[in-house]
Amino acid sequence: MKKILFLLLILPLLSSAQKAEDYVRQGNEKFDKQDYTEAIKLYDQAVALDKSFGDSYYHRGLARFELKDYQGAIKDYTSAISIKNDNSIMFDHRGSAKRYANDIPGAIADYDKAIALDSTNSVAYYNRGTTKAAIKNYSDAIKDYDHAIKINPDFVDAYFNRANSEQFIKDYPAAISDYDKLAELKPRADIYLLRGLLKVKLSDKNGAISDFSKAIEEDPERSDAYYNRGVMKADLKDLSGAVADYNKAIALDEKHQGAYIKLGALLASTGNFNDAMTNFDKALALNPNNAEAYANRALAENYKGDFDAALADCNKAISITDTLAIAYSNRGVAKNQHKDYKGAIADLKKAIAMNPNDAVAFLNLGNSYNFAANYGTAIQWYNEAIKLNPNYGNAYNNRGIAKYFFGDKKGACADINKAASVGFSGAKTSLARYCR
Numbered sequence: 064m065k066k067i068l069f070l071l072l073i074l075p076l077l078s079s080a081q082k083a084e085d086y087v088r089q090g091n092e093k094f095d096k097q098d099y100t101e102a103i104k105l106y107d108q109a110v111a112l113d114k115s116f117g118d119s120y121y122h123r124g125l126a127r128f129e130l131k132d133y134q135g136a137i138k139d140y141t142s143a144i145s146i147k148n149d150n151s152i153m154f155d156h157r158g159s160a161k162r163y164a165n166d167i168p169g170a171i172a173d174y175d176k177a178i179a180l181d182s183t184n185s186v187a188y189y190n191r192g193t194t195k196a197a198i199k200n201y202s203d204a205i206k207d208y209d210h211a212i213k214i215n216p217d218f219v220d221a222y223f224n225r226a227n228s229e230q231f232i233k234d235y236p237a238a239i240s241d242y243d244k245l246a247e248l249k250p251r252a253d254i255y256l257l258r259g260l261l262k263v264k265l266s267d268k269n270g271a272i273s274d275f276s277k278a279i280e281e282d283p284e285r286s287d288a289y290y291n292r293g294v295m296k297a298d299l300k301d302l303s304g305a306v307a308d309y310n311k312a313i314a315l316d317e318k319h320q321g322a323y324i325k326l327g328a329l330l331a332s333t334g335n336f337n338d339a340m341t342n343f344d345k346a347l348a349l350n351p352n353n354a355e356a357y358a359n360r361a362l363a364e365n366y367k368g369d370f371d372a373a374l375a376d377c378n379k380a381i382s383i384t385d386t387l388a389i390a391y392s393n394r395g396v397a398k399n400q401h402k403d404y405k406g407a408i409a410d411l412k413k414a415i416a417m418n419p420n421d422a423v424a425f426l427n428l429g430n431s432y433n434f435a436a437n438y439g440t441a442i443q444w445y446n447e448a449i450k451l452n453p454n455y456g457n458a459y460n461n462r463g464i465a466k467y468f469f470g471d472k473k474g475a476c477a478d479i480n481k482a483a484s485v486g487f488s489g490a491k492t493s494l495a496r497y498c499r
Contacts, residue, residue, distance in 0.1 A: 083109040083116045086278050090122060099126040117146035124156065133164035151181035155190060161192050162367040170194050185214035189221050192228075201228040219249050226257070235261045252282035259291060268295045286315035288321050297329055305329055320346045324359050331363035339363040354383035358390035365396045373397040388417035392424045399427065422451035434459060438469040456487025467497045 090105035106123035109116060126138030147153070158173030174191035177184055179419035194205030208225035211218050226241035242258035245251075259274030275292035278285055293308030309326035312319050327342035343360035357380035364373035377394035380387055397411035411428040414421065429444035439470055445462035449455055463478030474497040483490035 083119055086112065087116075087118050094122065094126055094129075097129075099129045101140055103130075116147060117143040120146070121153065121156075124160070126158075128160055128163075131163070136160040137164065139430055149180060149477070151177040151187060154180065155184060158187070158194075159243075161469045162190070162197075162304040167194060167198055169171070183214055184219070185211040185218060188214070189218065189224070192221070192225055196224065196228050196231075197368075201231045205229045205232075219245060223247070223254075225402065230261065235264055239265075250277075250281060252278040252285050255281065256285065256288055256291070261289075263291070263295065268299055271295050272299075284315055286312040286319055286322070288313065290319060290325070293322070294325060297325070302329060305479045313327040313451065319347055320349050320353055320356065324353075324356050327356075328359045328362060331359075331366050331397045334366070336363050336367045344397040352383055354380040354387055354390065357383070358387050358393060358448050361393040361397070362389070365393055365400075368374065368400075370397040370400040374401070386417070386459055388414040388421065388424070391417070392421065392427065393429065396427050397426075399431055399434055402434070404431050407431040420451060422448045422455055422458070425451065425456065426461065427464070429458070429461060433465050436468070441465040454485045456482040456485040456490065459485070460487050460490050464493060464497065472497070 074123060075107050076242040081323040086105045086109035090102040090109065093099070093102035093105060100315045101351065103123055103126045104124065109119035110123070112120070113301060120139040120142040124136040124143065127133075137157060137160045140153060140160060144150075144153050144157065154177035158170045159178065161167075161173060162170035169189060171194055174187050174194065177187035178191070182185070188207045188211040191307045192211065193203040195201075195207060196204035201366035205225055205228050208221045208228070211221040212225070215221070222241045222245050226238040226245070229235070230243065231240035231264045239261050241262070242254055245254045246258070255274045255278035259271040259278065262268075262271040262274060271297045271418055274290045275295070278288040279292070283287070290310045293305045293312065296302075296308060306329060309322045309329070312322040313326070316322075323342045323346035323484055327339040327346070328343065329339075330336075331339035340360065340363055343356050344365065346356040347360075350356070356378040361373040361376040361380070364370070364376060373393060376396065377390050380390040381394070391410040392414035395407040395414065397406070398407035398410060408428065408431045411424055411431060415428065418424065425444050425448035429441045432438070432441035432444060442462055442465045445458050445465065448458040449462070451457070459478045460482035462477040463482065465475075466472075466478060467475035476494070479490050479493045479498060483494065
C-alpha cells in the first residue's frame with residue numbers, strides 16, 4: 064500500500080500570540096498521544112484567541128487529517144497558507160489531504176507548488192509519485208521517486224514504491240535492483256518475499272528459493288514464504304522439499320487454500336491419490352467456490368480413473384470461472400476416456416490458448432488425435448510437447464505409437480527407444496509390442 068508521508072512543520076511563534084501558542088502546545092501534547100479529538104478542541108481555542116496565528120490552523124489540519132476529516136484538513140491548511148504562502152511543507156500537507164479526498168488534480172497541483180518552493184523536498188516528490196501511481200501514471204511516478212531518492216539516497220519508502228511501479232510496467236530487473244537496495248537499508252521478510260516473486264517471473268527459480276529462505280530467516284512464521292518456496296521446489300523436482308514446505312505453510316496457516324491445492328496436486332502426481340483428495344477437500348471446505356481446487360481435484364480423479372467425477376469437477380470449476388487452463392486440460396483428459404474426442408480436442412486447444420507452455424496439454428491433445436486414428440495430426444502435437452520438454456518420455460512414447468500406425472516403424476522405434484532412454488516406464492511395453 065502506498066503511503067503519504069509528512070514532514071513536521073514548525074511555524075515561527077510570535078510573541079503577540081503567546082496565549083494561542085499555549086493552547087497549540089497543549090494540543091500538540093494530545094496529538095502526540097493520538098488523542099486527536101481533544102487536540103482539536105485545544106487548537107479551536109487557539110484559533111478563537113488569534114485568527115492570524117497560522118500554527119493553530121496547521122496543527123488542527125494535521126489532527127483532522129488523522130481523523131480522516133480531509134475536507135476539514137484542507138480548509139485548515141488553506142487558512143494556514145493564506146497567512147504564510149511560501150512554505151513548501153504546507154502545500155505538501157494540503158496535497159496529501161486532497162489526495163485522500165480524491166481530488167487528484169488538486170493534490171498534484173499542491174505537490175507541484177511544494178516542489179517549486181523547495182526543490183529539495185524529497186517527501187513532496189515522493190507524495191506526488193504515489194499520487195501519480197494511484198492513477199496508473201507509473202512512468203511519471205518513477206521519475207518522482209527518482210528525484211526523492213536523489214535527494215535522500217536512504218529513502219526506504221521511495222525505493223519500495225518505485226519497485227512497485229516498476230513491476231506494473233514489467234521492468235522486473237529494475238524492481239529487483241530496488242529490492243536489493245531495500246535489503247541493504249532495511250532487510251525485512253516482505254522485501255525478500257517480493258524480490259523472490261519477481262525472480263519467479265524471470266524464471267530464476269533457484270534465486271527465488273534463496274529469497275524465500277531469507278524471508279523465512281527474517282520471519283519464521285511467514286506461511287506465504289514457505290508456500291512459494293514449495294512451489295519453486297516442486298518445479299525443480301525437489302518433491303520431498305516441496306511437500307515439507309506446503310505442510311509447514313499449512314501448519315502456520317490452516318486456512319491456506321493454495322497450500323492444500325498445491326500439496327494435493329503434487330501428491331496426485333506421485334500416485335498418493337487418497338491424501339491428494341483429502342487436501343483438495345480441505346481447500347473446498349474452506350471455500351466451496353474455489354475453482355482451482357475443483358480443477359485440481361479432477362487431476363487426481365483422472366489419475367484414479369474416476370473420469371465421471373473428473374468431468375463433474377471440471378464443469379464445476381468452469382462454471383465458477385472460465386479462465387483456468389487446467390480445468391479445460393483435465394476435462395479434455397476425461398473426455399478422451401469417454402471417447403468424446405471432438406470435445407476433448409476443443410477443451411485441450413482452449414487450455415493451450417490460455418497456457419501455451421503446458422507440455423502436458425499438448426501431449427493430451429496429441430492423444431486425442433491418436434485415439435481418433437488421426438495419426439499425422441497427433442504426431443504434430445506430440446512434436447510441440449517435445450519442443451517444450453525435450454526429455455518428455457511419455458510424448459516420445461506416444462509419438463512412436465502414432466508413427467507406427469502412420470506406417471513409420473523405424474521412426475516409431477526410434478521414438479520409443481528415446482522414451483526408454485529418458486526413463487519412461489511405459490516404453491518397455493511399447494517396445495515389446497511395436498518394435499519386435
